Ligand code: URP
Ligand code: ZN
């Protein structure tokens with residue numbers, strides 16, 4: 081099966097040039113001029129880029145007494161429709177549950193995926209079994225472990241558990257991920273707001289001010305530094321967290337920050353909407369922030385202090401959101417975004433001049449492929465790489481609407497937003513899943529992508545930590561003991 085992408089301009093994280101791309105058996109077989117011999121896809125006027133990688137999604141996630149409503153089928157269909165060709169979901173063991181047993185459940189759910197996928201393993205409790213199984217998990221091709229500093233009484237881990245797990249990650253050459261919000265402070269603020277009768281969705285935002293995120297981000301970074309391991313901060317939403325990341329990077333620490341497309345383009349005024357449903361549909365953690373925080377995130381992307389744009393796609397229907405009528409702490413936390421991440425980032429990033437096209441590719445695909453240790457199989461337009469490709473039409477426009485989306489839920493947080501820049505074709509390992517805007521996905525086509533440990537950054541950091549580790553001083557004169 082041969083496909084030729086003709087007459088396009090290839091855009092990667094570091095180059096822009098005109099060439100055709102030949103795809104054979106799911107991989108990029110050749111890049112060159114005037115290629116022929118197969119089904120042709122006309123890319124005239126388009127940019128041929130690595131398909132997007134969304135490293136932060138929750139498909140069919142068991143959470144807050146329900147399940148998120150997009151599963152691996154609808155979620156990956158939405159991804160492909162928007163130019164994303166790989167997603168990474170979070171495997172969440174129950175308290176005391178074996179990590180391997182939890183992974184089996186995620187393996188079963190993911191068989192329906194339309195595009196390639198991988199998992200992060202969450203550390204939701206701590207003990208000898210978890211310590212031991214972390215090694216088995218890395219051998220299964222998972223090199224990232226997620227830690228929730230929030231969701232007290234549910235997913236949250238304490239500092240001692242986090243430090244132990246981070247040290248284990250260092251030993252295994254794995255990367256810890258952190259949801260950085262101070263869960264103790266959030267729980268207290270929630271109780272106080274409810275006691276004062278502040279029970280609407282805006283209470284969610286009031287209970288999670290930027291300080292809870294800034295403090296936790298800084299704490300996670302310092303704990304990672306003491307454990308001698310790089311750290312990746314998910315859904316960085318505010319200047320307070322970004323500042324901690326920036327400062328750490330300037331001090332030579334290996335820290336990555338991941339803003340979401342929602343935080344870049346939607347603000348806190350959504351929670352003050354008079355319509356309860358409107359506000360509740362936008363409840364997620366961390367909450368949307370004000371314009372100053374948004375500017376900080378955009379600046380982080382263009383300066384390189386923030387590395388990746390994700391979605392944290394975790395879609396709940398209006399019905400599910402209504403679990404929290406009368407008590408905002410019961411509104412399931414999460415919003416959608418998989419289909420809209422690339423068009424929204426292009427429209428508000430590239431079309432405004434805040435990002436170059438190459439920076440767009442870096443933050444939607446290449447950077448995370450390197451961080452997750454799957455580059456250049458993913459995140460690249462290179463001979464031998466998987467043919468996960470988006471042919472991007474910078475003139476194609478639409479108005480985002482729930483009526484035409486792939487996601488299973490009944491609304492879209494970007495409803496009414498106009499985007500310019502959309503996929504003409506999306507290829508997942510060579511299979512054309514979007515053809516001139518028509519979605520032709522194939523359930524079960526997606527495969528699990530193994531991600532080996534010992535990323536070059538882990539190795540470099542352990543070398544440095546080894547060299548600078550505390551050492552006993554061998555003394556020549558030791559005085560007699562005083563006793
Ligand atoms: O509100 C959110 N972000 N829901 C998904 C779970 C998480 O914290 O990432
Ligand atoms: Zn989170």
Ligand code: ZN
Pocket residue numbers: 136137138392394
């Ligand atoms: Zn998440």
Ligand code: ZN
Pocket residue numbers: 511522524525
């Ligand atoms: Zn297939």
